[in-house]
Amino acid sequence: MEKIRVVVWNEHIQDKNQADVLEVYPDGMNAALKKGITEGNDLFEVTEATQDMPEHGLTEEVLNNTDVLIWWAHCGHEGVSDEVVARVIRHVQAGMGFIALHSAHYSKPFTRLLGTTGRLIWRESGDTEVLWNVNPFHPITKGIGEKFILPAEETYGEFFDVPKPDDNIFIGWFSGGEVFRSGLTFTRGLGKIFYFQPGHETNPTFYNKDYLTVVKNAIQWANPGREKVFLGAPWVPKTIEDNK
């Protein structure tokens, strides 16, 4: 079986300079996630890309060879070039899977694919999160039971401003009193999109076994499994003869 070609994209800002982040992710969040999803399996061929690379590491050539793009970002949203964002969107619409993690809810590709603000409420207070599986027969929850627990995560709360999802996969319970639609799927053109809320930069979530199971499932679910199709207006209008 051919390997799924994954790009782990990380803005790589706080995990370069900020002590409390480096303590958890000394080699960068991208390296940690790459390791987490590749260890012990032979499913994926993973490339890392970061915002400080030329064209943010997402040239047309890179995307032409990408089946699924994972996006983590937090402080650098505004610095991402509109041209690269338009390119990412075009590839998603043509079939590339897109997995937006945590604060990517405010990223340009995510909000522009969905057409909403991505607004939510939040708090950093080390709450425990229980992620309840509200779609136990979806491929993304394979191997996950009725719930899994993250001892500490940034609290996200409703109202989360996203369009009606195709499917609600997880609902997060936070010990401080909030709930959040923590796993949501969307489709845009041929492209499958998964939003997954956990992944705060000062919590060791990228090392959590259940979290990694979900991400690995999501990659396989979002993999188009076919050539990309760049839809556009047909060059020539259709004739009635075409319907014979």
Place this chain on the structure above:
Amino acid sequence: MEKIRVVVWNEHIQDKNQADVLEVYPDGMNAALKKGITEGNDLFEVTEATQDMPEHGLTEEVLNNTDVLIWWAHCGHEGVSDEVVARVIRHVQAGMGFIALHSAHYSKPFTRLLGTTGRLIWRESGDTEVLWNVNPFHPITKGIGEKFILPAEETYGEFFDVPKPDDNIFIGWFSGGEVFRSGLTFTRGLGKIFYFQPGHETNPTFYNKDYLTVVKNAIQWANPGREKVFLGAPWVPKTIEDNK
């Protein structure tokens, strides 16, 4: 403006015999709910009906004069006659609004309209419930802010076996660790359906101001505002001439 004709249907079993229920609802749950939704407004004309009445109080004539039917039930599901259930379903399909409260998730009309088991997990431990408003611009949440709190309710938890809803209105957070899709809308034919999770027989939920606001909003939302239409196969097949 014409009043909306509401029937509050209650199995009326535990609130007839069981001490801890009678302590909260000495005159029956139906009486409490009727009082709660009619006090201080002139919107509804409310009739009460109970399982012990002939045809459970839901004759064809009663339903012909009902815009919205509210259903509360717990122990008596199996005792509800299939004929009356079929009648209720026929009226919902023709436009009657249907509001299923709490353990009505296992009732015959609810599970047969939805086609699923209505399965959930549950616990009676006096948890506090925070109901988060995940659809702040839906008519059912008018007057409700970002959330409201019930000091004690029976805990319901996921996985809740219902079809994909039209809209998710509330998500409940329980102090013991559960979450639940506590407000959900569905459509069947012309009929609008609202499932609302709170309303346990030993908790004073039917006296809660926010709860009553939601129920009153839901009645207005579910009101068909038009004659019922009993759909069926046309008696006569269509001809091509009908398309001129």
Place this chain on the structure above:
Amino acid sequence: MEKIRVVVWNEHIQDKNQADVLEVYPDGMNAALKKGITEGNDLFEVTEATQDMPEHGLTEEVLNNTDVLIWWAHCGHEGVSDEVVARVIRHVQAGMGFIALHSAHYSKPFTRLLGTTGRLIWRESGDTEVLWNVNPFHPITKGIGEKFILPAEETYGEFFDVPKPDDNIFIGWFSGGEVFRSGLTFTRGLGKIFYFQPGHETNPTFYNKDYLTVVKNAIQWANPGREKVFLGAPWVPKTIEDNK
């Protein structure tokens, strides 16, 4: 790879007695469909069942060994026993795929799983039908281009009284002026449901290559690929300790 266990259920009434049907399907519609979906592939293990068999051929044992049930029916809907229908529904909710063909829109299992009347308009006038593929990236349309054509089918038209589908797969265009949502998917519990409009008893649709491609795709899509799970109330209520 294990074969998918399929039951082709046919009421087998008109194709036993009616000359114009026997002319098209001399060995019965079930035999024709079985042949059509098994020829040239090794994917399915197909059993035939008909309404005149004991328990309509759908005993608990048969369903225990069925992954996907195909249902064709027209005149005999009322004669199908409620007990067998309840059994079928229970197996669908537990994961069995269910494919409803043509006039099965009025069958007991279909209308009870969906909770609507299944009403539509219709005409027998030998219209040509063009089935447009409105979900070109769905597994059910694999191998189908932008459309396929049936030279003659019974005309079905809107309004089709079904709940909001998970996905709209085909829209049918009829030469006499009608349109119809000809391919629709639904989920009930763990079970996947596909409604597919063509398949009139006096038209040779069961021999059409594109039609058979769609049915074969739908079987693979609806195959649960896992043990059935019969959901029900947990015997024992949950405790807070369960969330640790």
Place this chain on the structure above:
Amino acid sequence: MEKIRVVVWNEHIQDKNQADVLEVYPDGMNAALKKGITEGNDLFEVTEATQDMPEHGLTEEVLNNTDVLIWWAHCGHEGVSDEVVARVIRHVQAGMGFIALHSAHYSKPFTRLLGTTGRLIWRESGDTEVLWNVNPFHPITKGIGEKFILPAEETYGEFFDVPKPDDNIFIGWFSGGEVFRSGLTFTRGLGKIFYFQPGHETNPTFYNKDYLTVVKNAIQWANPGREKVFLGAPWVPKTIEDNK
């Protein structure tokens, strides 16, 4: 009752210079539509705006006083300024209704709100279109029976690349063999969106009584009926105390 404040936005290019368009719409398409939706009722206060005006006639002040924006465009999509588009999107997300007519399927506001290409197939051959009402109980179809007919329209066909709609309202049948999901609703943030396919510049569709009924219904449906809410990140993170 307060009037709904509507802006009819028209690129106003072909209806300024092109003979076959001017023959049908001598005073411009915006003037025709304004007249059509205001005649004989007192519901709307309609302003016209065109692409050649400063800021395309859609200044922040204008949008602050707009409840529903109607958008017709065809040749000029690329010339619409990104800044104005971002402003329109921000107002839709905050609650402004948005009605996209005909070739607005390729306009910047529509494709950016939806996140898809808006691709479809098309042909100018004077086909008759029959618009079938597939949502007969939706407010947008009030006063429309099972269908209405446009003697000639530009043919649009599937596959139409849009996200899963909230509701499918109309399906169009074209005499040349195509079908199209001709009326679709979406929500983005607080804003309601209606796409309506007919309205070709050389056909007198803006004078059609049924067409105007639908547009007038859609305006009333999309009217937010409340102050706009510009969602964004809360300035201050939430504290646990907020949940008391």
